[in-house]
Amino acid sequence: MQKLSSFFIMVLFIGSSFGQDYSLEYGKITSNEAGMESYPYDKEAPAAVLYDIGKSYFVSNAYAGGYDVVFERKTKIKIFSQAGNEYAEISIPFYHEGDNYEKAEVIEATTYNLENGIIKQTCFNPKNALREKINENWDVLKFAMPAVKEGSVIEYSYKVQSPYKFNLQDWEFQSDIPVRFSKYIAVMIPYYEYVYLLQGAERFDYYNSYETRNTKYSELVHEYLMENVPAFKDEGYITSRQDYIIKLDFQLRGYYNFSGTKFDVITTWPKLCQDLLADADFGKYISTAKNKTKEIVGRIQLESKTKLEAVEKISDYVKTSYSWNGRNGYRTNQSVNEFMKTKRGSIAEINLFFLGMIQNLDIEAYPVILSTRDHGKIKADFPFAHFFNFVTVLVNDGDKQFMADATETLLPFTLLPPKCLNDIGLVVNKKEPSWISLQKDSPSKINHTINLTPKPGIDSVQCNVIKLTTNYDAFNLRMKINDNETSLLNYIESDGYSLIEKPQTRNFHETNKPYVIAYNANIPLEYIGNKIYISPLAYETQTENPFKNTSRTYNLDMVYAKSRSYRSNIEIPEGYSVEFIPQEKNIDNSLFSMSYKAAIDSVSNKITVDAEYFYKKAVYEASEYKTIRYFTIQMIDKLNEKIVFVKEE
Amino acid sequence: MFCFYDNDSFFYFFYRVNMKQIKPFIILTCIVFASVLNATPNEDAIVNYNNLSCTIENGKLIKSYSLSITIYNRRGEDNTRFVIPFEGNQKILNLNAYITDINGNIIQKLKKKEITTSNAFSYGSLYEDNYVSRFVLRNNYYPYTIYVSYEIEYDEFFYIADWTPEYNYNYKTLNSTLELTIPKDYKINFHQVNVNDPTILEDAGSNTIKYTWNAEYSEVFMSEIYCPEIEELVPVVQVVPINFKYEINGTQSSWDDYGKWKIDLTQNLLDLPANEKVKINLIIDSIDDRTEKIRKLYEYLQENTRYINISLGTGGLKPYPANYVAYNKYGDCKALSNYMKALLNYAGISSSFAYVNSGKEKCTINKEFPSQQFNHVLLAVPNAEDTIWLECTNKNYPAGYFGTSTQNHEVLLVGDSEIALTKIPALDSVDVLNSSNISVILSISGRDKYKMKNKYRGAKYEALTSIKNLTDKKFQENLIFEIIPLNDILIENWEIENTHSDSACMQVISEFTSSSTLKKYGEEYLLKPHGIYIPDFEKPEKRKLPVRINYPIVNFDTISYTIPFGHQISHAPENIEIDSEYGTYSYSVDYMDDKVIISRSITLNCGEYPLSLYPHFYNFIEQVRISEAKNSFLIK
Structure with a gap:
């Protein structure tokens, strides 16, 4: 009799869902899971989410x-x-404005470990969850699951009202x-209407919606399901x-x-723009x-x-008289009067003030x-206000159209800060709002003028470098x-140069002009036997290939197109x-180009090297990565090739 | 730039990569090697004073801070962000901050809504009862002066002040004061370095004594490679109360007294639940050898627990009891060490807590100043003639490996009743030897074939063992790219693993191909093997600080190249041997059949060298660099 009952206990413990690999039922751990x-689809994964189920629904608020909205997970x-x-x-993050807090609560949390054929449970007491304040709007409820080791299954549930x-x-x-x-x-519930946006995938594995009847009103239930989702790998760039x-992104459309x-x-972009232009924080400002x-x-x-x-002088005036307080945003938080008094403001306060002046x-x-x-x-098909966090100015001067910004003092007024180079922006126009591309057509350049004088007697090469950016x-x-x-x-000096004299710079403050640095320095001379090996570009070009991996899943975002040229x-x-x-070497196609030519000039007793390369796009598709990597390796190899002198008999 | 094979590049690599995957003790290890980006001393701002006034009244400690900074231009604005730390049950009182113009008129005042308060984010802790209040106070009319003052009250404290005039190491601080007012019969101890003796005034009326120290921070500190800590170079005054209450009453008039307080704090925390005892019995019953018992119990700790730091209130100093760790299977360094002690205790093996200041360049304790000078604890288990030091927060070290953060550090040993000051042993050359073994089959226009086997000990072992266990395969594979300084690699296979399960040595093995490294120049091919790692020491005319190397740096490196058929070496560098009191270096070329084999070794001794010896020290480094620069071959 005893043997039989312990057998039943064993069965009870090792998966009541006997025969199933996985269980979606809370509190049930199958023998397979234990x-x-x-993880069969990703053997190297250090952990795997066996299920993740979230539900949002509405409850009436007796007080207010x-x-x-209640979110359970x-x-x-x-x-x-x-x-x-x-x-x-x-x-578990939760939000508040003033004293009106969301309420977050851990409902249950248990760790399951398989020990000697029996699944052992270690419970976490939800009261021991700790609350941490992140900033003025966000707090977080935190806890660590107990008894966790290799093979543990953890299961927890929480609720945020x-x-x-x-x-x-959002649901990731x-x-x-x-x-x-x-x-x-x-x-x-019928009172609130939401719109959603699915990012990163074409469709759900399963989607269903149906009505349920309640005493007062009917509820519309939407179910979204995805299975066997691979882990996200960050590749950089x-x-x-x-x-x-x-992920799934919801936005309230109306109520x-x-x-x-x-x-x-929110209904449409035109309405968004009209509302903004009528707003005290935007149009009225x-x-x-x-x-x-x-x-x-x-x-x-x-x-x-x-x-x-x-316009340029106005931009200079704003940049020197006002400074940025570090806050982004496209709506203002202080009045124009306050802004003019404190002389500091957010992105919105500075740039909308700048716009007002230009007008x-x-x-x-x-x-x-x-x-x-x-x-x-930003997804142009979905009019969600929360996409935006920055505002800048578009100026139309007859045939010339350009973006202008007054928040960054080290930039010319026609360049947006690099952090803004993100696809498209919305031109807030009363009549017809339109989209404008934020990518720059003309590349950013660095021009190098190098003069090298090898000095075999003292084992060094004197370099004179002028770098124009x-x-x-x-x-x-x-x-x-x-x-x-x-x-x-x-x-x-961090490049390896030993400066001979003080370096020079030009135009630090004149942001509409190129920034130039010039220096005179020594680098060691490389002897091998009776020969001298010299890098024609000294230390001015990269030696390391940044693209180590051979393939890529996501776009290669290089922020802006760039070209570098050398005359040595x-x-x-x-x-x-x-x-x-x-x-000589030449490459030219739609993605990348380079040219290299070295020649001996016997008149002046010099060797001249002209080299140039150009990354034509700011963002490359993942499919273009292999090509870019290949050309980059070629370019680095070529630009690091040496010139060889041999001692005459 | 010299084409040095930077053996240490993978520190920089994973220092800038996905921080989520890296735990704090690795970063500590990194910081020991990574040269701090040069601070730029400048006159864009100046700290007029950075004062602290401490008053003991009715057993409470009231600390009043007052600070004044003049900002001359926009570049000085990194001084306009203020962060005030405080603990859970404390409050910041009388916070007052404003800006005056060049004439002393107040032109801006800090508003309450500009202050944000949040938990202090502490890397490596799940939760700490620490908070910060933050604000920015900034203006446009230069020059302007910022004044900040506030108070914090303490009911319980074992430290009164740890003061230095230095506020931001990039900027000078002019004359500043530390003031201490205590009742006449209140006993204190203080420790001062780089500062003159205080003036001491008695006030009969209030029956108090007032100490005043004056100091300034006039020589702006710029961190250099392998140098002492800033705390050792600037004026510092530390004050502690002899008798104190922190959780429980204690005394720090001697190390014995301080140790007794520690013993009281850790009393009665060794009870283990019954099922735990059953598990221990299962492990040790079949083992006779004492060392083996210790090892097996340490492994049990490592397999079954993890490091989670939750510190609330005064919990910062009292460990969670052993049954807490037995249930949750996690704890911080104190809780885990205590739990380990409980396991050993049950097995009849006694052990002591070893309190240490981990990760610091300074390895010594201020012996004249019994006080809390520690940030970490290990467990010391006496074993025959030796001591086995157990690092209880690390899941991967072999038993007895204490690591580069605590090697050669003085510790306070606190047993059940014994208290002693002693030292953790120093790591020697054998313990820190890194070796690299590479064989290459060179090709003329195809791809070179590489076989690599590198072994790492010491700090690199510590980093690798964490990388191996805490990161995913993709991250680890990218590490291979970082170790090999070639631009076009296709990795065929790789492995990162321990050399033996109980050795503090990790090896990285890989087979890969690279686009041809032979470059044709005219009639000959140039072969430039990668360089050996040499730390980037400043030139003698630039160096300002003494050198301190806490443990030796030892790298051995062998590369064997198989020359393509029909070709020979037409030029090879000469063999070199350099022997100096600072270290050794050797370079030799051997030939075997169609192979040329380069063997190199570099040893940098551990030691402390004053600035006067620096030119000689640098000369050794420079000689090595020059020799490495000649490491090129020509092949016909």
């Missing part, structure tokens, strides 16, 4: 009236190795580890993980009040700024010959709202050097003759 040693994760332990540390209905929780189907089963259920991961009147939250700056713009106009020059000139100028690279991509390269270099002598010295003169040292100069 014993599996790796109306409805709250239950998740089961299998840990295969030490590297998977981080998935046993759970964080929120009065904030404008944004239902994909994670950094493989996901076997991911389901999201949205139970909508992308804007952000958020742009590529497979009905009790008398049945419908209120649209611009017109107030315009009025308050009539006088000073008048003065600037007198000093300027053309309208364009006036005093007889020139067409509009605000453009966009999303910075780390904030995600334009566009974003100039911006990056200005940021790095920051007009600081020590930074400049470190920058040059190498003196033939006395007593030496030329044994070898590199051969």
